Amino acid sequence: MSYPQAFRYSKEHEWVRLDEDGTAVVGVTHFAQEQLGDIVYLALPEPGTSVVQFAKLGEVESVKAVSDIFSPLGGTVLEVNKEAVDHPEVVNQEPHGRGWLVKLKPGDLGGVRNLMTAQEYEAFLAADGTKRH
Amino acid sequence: MRAEAHSQPLLRTSLYDAHVALGARMVPFSGWEMPLQYTSILAEVRAVRGHCGIFDVSHMGRIHITGPKAASLLHKLLAADVLALQEGRSRYSFLLNEGGGIIDDTILYREGRDSFILVCNAANRPAVLEWIGRWAAPQGAVAVQDRTVGTAMVAFQGPRALPLALSLSPLLDGLRPFTFTRTQILGSECMMARTGYTGEDGVEFILPAEAGPLIWRALQEMGAAPCGLGARDVLRLEAGLMLHGSDITPSTTPLEAGLDRFVSLDKEDFIGAQTLRDQKRSGVSRRLVGFRLLARGIPRHGYPILNGTRVVGEVTSGAYSPTLDMDIGMGYVALTLSAVGTRLQVDIRGRKVEAEVVPLPFYARRPAR
Numbered sequence: 382m383s384y385p386q387a388f389r390y391s392k393e394h395e396w397v398r399l400d401e402d403g404t405a406v407v408g409v410t411h412f413a414q415e416q417l418g419d420i421v422y423l424a425l426p427e428p429g430t431s432v433v434q435f436a437k438l439g440e441v442e443s444v445k446a447v448s449d450i451f452s453p454l455g456g457t458v459l460e461v462n463k464e465a466v467d468h469p470e471v472v473n474q475e476p477h478g479r480g481w482l483v484k485l486k487p488g489d490l491g492g493v494r495n496l497m498t499a500q501e502y503e504a505f506l507a508a509d510g511t512k513r514h
Numbered sequence: 515m516r517a518e519a520h521s522q523p524l525l526r527t528s529l530y531d532a533h534v535a536l537g538a539r540m541v542p543f544s545g546w547e548m549p550l551q552y553t554s555i556l557a558e559v560r561a562v563r564g565h566c567g568i569f570d571v572s573h574m575g576r577i578h579i580t581g582p583k584a585a586s587l588l589h590k591l592l593a594a595d596v597l598a599l600q601e602g603r604s605r606y607s608f609l610l611n612e613g614g615g616i617i618d619d620t621i622l623y624r625e626g627r628d629s630f631i632l633v634c635n636a637a638n639r640p641a642v643l644e645w646i647g648r649w650a651a652p653q654g655a656v657a658v659q660d661r662t663v664g665t666a667m668v669a670f671q672g673p674r675a676l677p678l679a680l681s682l683s684p685l686l687d688g689l690r691p692f693t694f695t696r697t698q699i700l701g702s703e704c705m706m707a708r709t710g711y712t713g714e715d716g717v718e719f720i721l722p723a724e725a726g727p728l729i730w731r732a733l734q735e736m737g738a739a740p741c742g743l744g745a746r747d748v749l750r751l752e753a754g755l756m757l758h759g760s761d762i763t764p765s766t767t768p769l770e771a772g773l774d775r776f777v778s779l780d781k782e783d784f785i786g787a788q789t790l791r792d793q794k795r796s797g798v799s800r801r802l803v804g805f806r807l808l809a810r811g812i813p814r815h816g817y818p819i820l821n822g823t824r825v826v827g828e829v830t831s832g833a834y835s836p837t838l839d840m841d842i843g844m845g846y847v848a849l850t851l852s853a854v855g856t857r858l859q860v861d862i863r864g865r866k867v868e869a870e871v872v873p874l875p876f877y878a879r880r881p882a883r
Contacts, residue, residue, distance in 0.1 A: 419556040
């Protein structure tokens, strides 16, 4: 699995993609979905909710365990991926694509500096990534 | 599946290399390094319900108890009527402490008049050996041999398991539930037992450890899906089967867990009988119930069960059931709250989710043929 170059990554295994229209799309990484196993529920904030970078964004519940998801950027929730909420298996199947979680209107874009590039994230996984959180 | 500390080196079954080659995620479990899943827990559950799956259950204890006094010893240690158990048959039963609490739940196989195999939970093998040894020593004429490490045990489960397994041994045709036989399979001495822990029909093979990989490969080639501990836990919960250490423990009795039918209260005295007879007479004050959630969420082990604002118990086991597409769980509540249809709540990390008591098992397969 390769990690898209255009994304930025957090140590908590979330990714964010900044689109040209100014929205930030957030999801969990392939590594995260693999560690979680079969995802059965997502608890995500309502549109309009303010989120703070690296603070709790929601919960992802797999057959094995429940884990918090942390927002890789601060901002306001614009949209929740209804397909992922109704069919959480898409997060397992396409974590970097159809299985995105929320779209944000970013607050301070400077927060991107606190995130890793794809190369940095892959190096992070190789060094430390065997343990989630 | 709870994490555990690695204080001791983990044991590996004879199938360890096969699991690793299949890409299994290996986890520590009761002192063994075991496969949690190969592909996906849900896919493995579906394979067993729809077709067939194989499980390495070599970590379970296999204790041979033999000698002229073996039957009378086991009759005293187990809640089942061991003297009435016929050769070639097996029984699900319990080792109880003096207070009627469950030391372990086991399957006892009677091989001969004076020869038994007790299959116990991996985590409890030391405690079971200690308990049997304590009662066997003073009376003598009983040999207790732990053959867990030298043997492998593979469970083949699912609606297609028995028809497919017939090609390994024609003796399986006519092997009734809770019976077993010995035969040669793939050149090895093998015990075949019609038992399991999934709620599906199937057969369990016990054979020399070195023959484990042979039968595993043969069953896989027949189309059986390798299944890990994750799927096994979901399957057994759907089938209303108990997990010792969670649903039943040394401080719960078989009657509280609703397992009356596996207890022979009218036989001679056995350890724990007095408590059970008292409970039978005056009634139990709490019962293990099955419940389903009426909104989304997974009720996990240890979550509080509420009746309004009052905590009335805690979840002993819970899971998302892919077979029923429902969130299910079990837990002990006061007898007055145990009737089917009773509304309760589960506190899921601060969120109160409505639940309804439902009959156990959650899932029962259609009767065979």
